[in-house]
Amino acid sequence: MxxxxxxxxxxxxxxxxxxxxxxxxxxxxxxxxxxxxxxxxxxxxxxxxxxxxxxxxxxxxxxxxxxxxxxxxxxxxxxxxxxxxxxxxxxxxxxxxxxxxxxxxxxxxxxxxxxxxxxxxxxxxxxxxxxxxxxxxxxxxxxxxxxxxxxxxxxxxxxxxxxxxxxxxxxxxxxxxxxxxxxxxxxxxxxxxxxxxxxxxxxxxxxxxxxxxxxxxxxxxxxxxxxxxxxxxxxxxxxxxxxxGRYSGGLVEKYRLDDAETAVISMGSVTGTIKDVVDNFRDEGKNVGVLKIRTLRPFPKEAIYSALKDVKNIIVMEKSISLGLEGVLSTEIKGCFYGKENQPKISGFIVGLGGRDISKDSVRKTILKAEKELVEAEFVDLKYELIGGKLL
Amino acid sequence: MLKEIRIHGRGGQGVVTAAELLAVAAFEDGKHAQAFPAFGSERMGAPVQSFVRIADHRIRARNQIDKPDYLIIQDSTLIGAIDVLYGLKPDGMMIVDTEKKPSELKLSTKAKVLTIPATKIALEILGKAIQNTTLMGAFAGATGLISVEAIKRSVKKRFGGEMGEKNAQAVQKAYDMMKGGENG
CATH class of the missing domain: 3.40.50.970 (Thiamin diphosphate (ThDP)-binding fold, Pyr/PP domains)
Structure with missing residues (x-):
């Protein structure tokens, strides 16, 4: 019911x-x-x-x-x-x-x-x-x-x-x-x-x-x-x-990845917002997809590699950070490609900390940026006025 | 079809409950619906926001509503105090609880502005200055997005007994006023 x-x-x-x-x-x-x-x-x-x-x-x-x-x-x-x-x-x-x-x-x-x-x-x-x-x-x-x-x-x-x-x-x-x-x-x-x-x-x-x-x-x-x-x-x-009638578990969920050149990786509710943004990109003719991590431990490195082996850009958007390095998921996704041919570009973004809203505009800008350049542990939507006017 | 609603009010005015009950009513009408609060620190009198999405398909987005089709303002003293108009679509609509006429509010928006003396109605019918259910009736009358029957069922179920009946009366009164077209 x-x-x-x-x-x-x-x-x-x-x-x-x-x-x-x-x-x-x-x-x-x-x-x-x-x-x-x-x-x-x-x-x-x-x-x-x-x-x-x-x-x-x-x-x-x-x-x-x-x-x-x-x-x-x-x-x-x-x-x-x-x-x-x-x-x-x-x-x-x-x-x-x-x-x-x-x-x-x-x-x-x-x-x-x-x-x-x-x-x-x-x-x-x-x-x-x-x-x-x-x-x-x-x-x-x-x-x-x-x-x-x-x-x-x-x-x-x-x-x-x-x-x-x-x-x-x-x-x-x-x-x-x-x-x-x-x-x-x-x-x-x-x-x-x-x-x-x-x-x-x-x-x-x-x-x-x-x-x-x-x-x-x-x-x-x-x-x-x-x-x-x-x-x-x-x-x-x-x-x-x-x-x-519902496949609601398992290790990962693939969304519009079949012919994707760019894949966004995420966990949790922000994935829904990302899927909507990806649909908009698809309407514009851009080949973007999403890989949702449903199981963080055990880490499904085989399933991740097999889902993403043909993409050129991977964009990890995550809501936590291993302070002093980068988001945990970013590091682990990179590990999936160690020793493999055709290494994709893997960028990492920290989003939505402490409940900060993640707008569709932010997701869109983040994807466009990471398609152009390699980004490491970038905090999305930083308020510069709270950190002295510029990046530290 | 996807319509997004943002509700502004103050802690204690039932802003979060209004969003929930609108979603429940839309669901009863056979639509997909999602409601969630903006999670302020829950103090009486502090500005509070809640959000509703209503669609004829599954709703996935979780972002706060920054480009609403509809605004519901439960407390007109918020106008000017905070940017309640933020992102309101030019072809959208806002409903304000006030005894003033829309033109007296001097709002800089291209969207349609409607007013209703919801607190006054609530005081008459419920004996309490809780205007959320009255505004839900006004919303149904002004937009036709949700049936007034579903809204009345949802408030009766939530409040129960005499209070449920009275809230349903307030919903119907506001609905009729909006349908009568005396508020634009």
Whole structure:
């Protein structure tokens, strides 16, 4: 059934039909309507979950870690500083191979304080061993929530999954979302069957001290599981499409790339704006396309290379930066072409930090500029009057 | 068809709710719709903006609306205080809550300007100076983009009970006034 609802409600509705046993959240800023709605579902008896209010995001992540260890399906949700406070526990959850799912409403990090959208929070958590899915709109984030459990709980994967969608721009947007009935969700997502879990009947220890004789192999196995999860992520997306008619997951999305000379790469909601600009360029006879990154980890370097091997210009537009170098995505896209023939020109732009709007005019100018010259880590729409009148 | 609407008002006037309810009503009319706020720090009285897109196709753009077809001004004291006219299309339209005539506002725009005493109507019918639903009725009457029935359903559902009924009355009154053509 299609309903027009807020993005945060769409996520809550998705999680409701996933039937998590345990939900934990820190109920204060920065938080989202997602857990507010979920706690209401639990209070109204629409969702049989244990809802645990905790004292911090560190606590929220620790509760889902512990609950997942007992074989429960778990969910939490956070954003910005909250995700940073979870960081230590995120590494633990991945190292323990618990298929926890969290949704992150992507927002800027302090200081200065800023509550608006960018991608620095989740990109900072890139190396934790979590699978990261990135949604463009509220239908995608809804669909990805169901897929996230299927991916993470696959015994061959056994990894936590972080589903990302843009704070405010999507969390607070009302738009139509096709919702899935509980009985259909149950068919797609059967109950979680953990291979190992904490029980008094068969006592086990998880995450104990491992000396240099063993640690390397645990990291190797994590790396291998991440690499192998690419196939599962795609298989789950295909199965979802077969059941519900939408290919809303997978590794990348190609848009008008077939004969493209220039390709724009992005993640999240700005991709929609970029697609509109690309349509305008196409009307003018310009061969431009878009490659949307749906999975940042594992990084789909093969899919990216195969989609872009014939383009001349690549333009990366991203909402975060690895300070002291450039945007993370820019570096990683360059890596996809190492050692290959026909190297494209790869330019990187930083856009939309701390919620700054990204207009179609800005996207258009950025594309035109990068077609002419190679650009590295350029901040789009800088206000010169705030930095002394000129570039520093 | 894609129409873009920007709503200006102040914190506490239901600017964000108006955008949501317009989108809900357009969706009920069978159209595609998107509504989102401009995310100011949410203080009572501070200038607030919200945005609505209505189309007969899927809506992908996420940028704030910088070239609106329609402007709704919930608080006429914002005129002059901030650039509410920014980007308004010359063939567009704006609706202002004021008891003044459009010519008295002395707006430098080629777009059509309509006025409606929405706060006055809201005070009469709702007993509250919350003019957002009244302006939604005026919008339906002036543009025909959304049906007044869908708007009334959306406000009844949101506010419920007696308040829902009263808001629907205010919507109908403003709609009829605009249809009567006494506001241009």
């Amino acid at each position: 299609k309903k027009i609802i807020e993005g945060s409600m769409a996520v809550a509705e998705a999680i409701r039909v996933c039937r998590p046993h345990v939900i934990s959240a820190y109920p204060i800023t920065p938080q989202t309507h997602i857990v507010e709605n979920l706690s209401q579902f639990v209070a109204d008896g629409k969702l049989k979950s244990e809802f645990v209010n905790v004292e911090s995001e560190f606590g929220a992540a620790s509760v889902v870690l512990g609950a997942s260890a007992t074989g429960a399906r778990t969910f939490s949700c956070t954003t910005s500083q909250g995700l940073l406070l979870m960081l230590e526990v995120l590494y633990n959850i991945a190292g323990l191979r618990f298929p926890v799912v969290i949704v992150v409403a992507n927002r800027a990090v302090s200081a200065p304080i800023n509550i608006w959208c960018d991608h620095q929070d989740a990109v900072t958590a890139r190396d934790t061993g979590w699978i990261q899915l990135w949604a463009e709109d509220n239908q995608e984030v809804y669909d990805m929530c169901l897929q996230a459990y299927r991916i993470g709980e696959n015994p061959e994967v056994s990894l936590p999954v972080m589903v990302n969608f843009d704070g405010f721009i999507l969390t607070h947007a009302f738009e139509p979302v096709e919702l899935i009935e509980q009985k259909d969700a149950d068919k797609f997502l059967p109950p979680y069957k953990p291979v190992q879990y904490l029980t008094t009947k068969n006592p086990l220890t998880f995450g104990l001290l491992v000396d240099p004789e063993y640690y390397t192999e645990t990291r190797y196995r994590l790396q291998k599981a991440m690499e192998d999860s690419k196939k599962v992520i795609e298989d789950v997306a295909f199965e979802f499409k077969k059941k519900f």
